Amino acid sequence: MANDPHLRVSHVTKRFGGVTAVDDVSFDVPKGAFATLLGPSGCGKTTTLRMIAGFYDPDAGDIEIGNRRVNDLPVHRRGTAMVFQDYALFPHMNVRDNVAYGLRVAHVSASERARRVKETLAFVGLDGLDDRWPNQLSGGQQQRVAVARALVIEPQVLLLDEPLSNLDAKLREQLRVEMRTLQRRLGMTFVYVTHDQEEALSLSDWIAVMNAGKVEQAGAPWEIYYHPRTAFLADFVGAVNLVPAMVAEIDDGAVTVIFGSHRASVRRPADVALARGQDVRLCVRPESFTIAPASSSGPGGIALAGSIVRRAFLGDTMRYWVKVDDREWIVDQPDPGAAAALDGAVALFLQPDRVHVIAG
Numbered sequence: 550m551a552n553d554p555h556l557r558v559s560h561v562t563k564r565f566g567g568v569t570a571v572d573d574v575s576f577d578v579p580k581g582a583f584a585t586l587l588g589p590s591g592c593g594k595t596t597t598l599r600m601i602a603g604f605y606d607p608d609a610g611d612i613e614i615g616n617r618r619v620n621d622l623p624v625h626r627r628g629t630a631m632v633f634q635d636y637a638l639f640p641h642m643n644v645r646d647n648v649a650y651g652l653r654v655a656h657v658s659a660s661e662r663a664r665r666v667k668e669t670l671a672f673v674g675l676d677g678l679d680d681r682w683p684n685q686l687s688g689g690q691q692q693r694v695a696v697a698r699a700l701v702i703e704p705q706v707l708l709l710d711e712p713l714s715n716l717d718a719k720l721r722e723q724l725r726v727e728m729r730t731l732q733r734r735l736g737m738t739f740v741y742v743t744h745d746q747e748e749a750l751s752l753s754d755w756i757a758v759m760n761a762g763k764v765e766q767a768g769a770p771w772e773i774y775y776h777p778r779t780a781f782l783a784d785f786v787g788a789v790n791l792v793p794a795m796v797a798e799i800d801d802g803a804v805t806v807i808f809g810s811h812r813a814s815v816r817r818p819a820d821v822a823l824a825r826g827q828d829v830r831l832c833v834r835p836e837s838f839t840i841a842p843a844s845s846s847g848p849g850g851i852a853l854a855g856s857i858v859r860r861a862f863l864g865d866t867m868r869y870w871v872k873v874d875d876r877e878w879i880v881d882q883p884d885p886g887a888a889a890a891l892d893g894a895v896a897l898f899l900q901p902d903r904v905h906v907i908a909g
């Protein structure tokens with residue numbers, strides 16, 4: 550029982566006319582997890598969330614919450630609440646009435662309503678704004694009202710559709726932290742939707758990356774970032790070097806690959822069938838390198854000689870484009886203020902365990 554998922558989506562499909570918006574999607578979310586559906590615009594995230602909430606009926610498949618099939622239950626009986634991308638606050642109601650709405654619909658008594666609204670507003674940091682109208686609130690405050698309105702009905706599963714996407718970068722980062730803290734404090738199961746990979750990586754216990762209606766890969770953020778199964782995934786979750794290579798040898802835990810004029814023995818990925826002579830791609834994150842002036846003795850590992858094509862100062866990192874053989878590699882150097890920027894010929898060092906092999 551303890552290991553049963555809190556939310557189970559099994560083989561769910563949704564079509565709109567000729568478009569298959571969600572195509573045989575399955576995943577499980579454990580109780581109390583911060584789960585995120587990540588993917589580019591149009592990949593089916595909102596449609597999936599709306600089917601969980603009960604706003605859309607799936608054409609096929611089942612949705613279970615707490616071991617109960619909810620396909621045929623109306624929205625208000627599923628134990629879910631949804632925070633919409635545009636917040637969908639009622640413009641003609643003040644903050645108090647916006648938040649109280651779900652309780653009024655559920656015929657909660659006036660005194661109980663008042664108590665829960667007050668508590669929830671305090672909980673999301675909106676104390677004292679009860680009488681404001683939505684158009685008198687900042688974007689961040691509106692977002693909090695939308696969250697309060699969902700939380701006040703005490704859902705088992707909170708569904709959030711890109712709740713931070715209308716806010717500016719600084720506020721988004723701040724509310725990201727708040728969102729995570731809130732979820733931890735409540736111990737509530739969250740299903741969060743975003744197209745922003747940084748947001749997904751920083752918030753989630755578990756991420757499902759969607760593409761064209763399907764889940765391409767699901768797992769812990771670390772796993773998705775460092776061990777993507779496809780080139781699409783590698784590229785979608787951050788800057789990456791995807792380097793064509795060939796499998797030369799396969800051992801138990803290692804695989805020897807040849808790329809350009811180089812040969813290296815790297816970790817053999819689990820659950821991926823590889824054969825000698827197979828074309829693969831090496832996935833290397835820019836921050837996995839050490840970069841140094843040419844002919845420095847670096848930290849060992851795979852050593853590549855190259856020359857800097859251009860660089861960009863990003864504040865917390867210096868990004869270099871380094872030509873090695875006939876390819877440009879993206880290389881990030883942390884804390885650029887600590888050393889003079891490099892130019893010309895350089896040496897790159899890469900530990901073999903920072904190289905991930907993608908089949909195909």
Ligand SMILES: Nc1ncnc2c1ncn2[C@@H]1O[C@H](COP(=O)(O)OP(=O)(O)O)[C@@H](O)[C@H]1O
Pocket residue numbers: 565568569570588589590591592593594595596597
């Ligand atoms: N109500 C609808 N009617 C017709 N097509 C829709 C509808 N909702 C979504 N779609 C289509 O389904 C696909 C997935 O949409 P959506 O779930 O909104 O994606 P996302 O939230 O990932 O951006 C898109 O091709 C979109 O145009």
Ligand SMILES: [Mg+2]
Pocket residue numbers: 591594595596
């Ligand atoms: Mg959407």
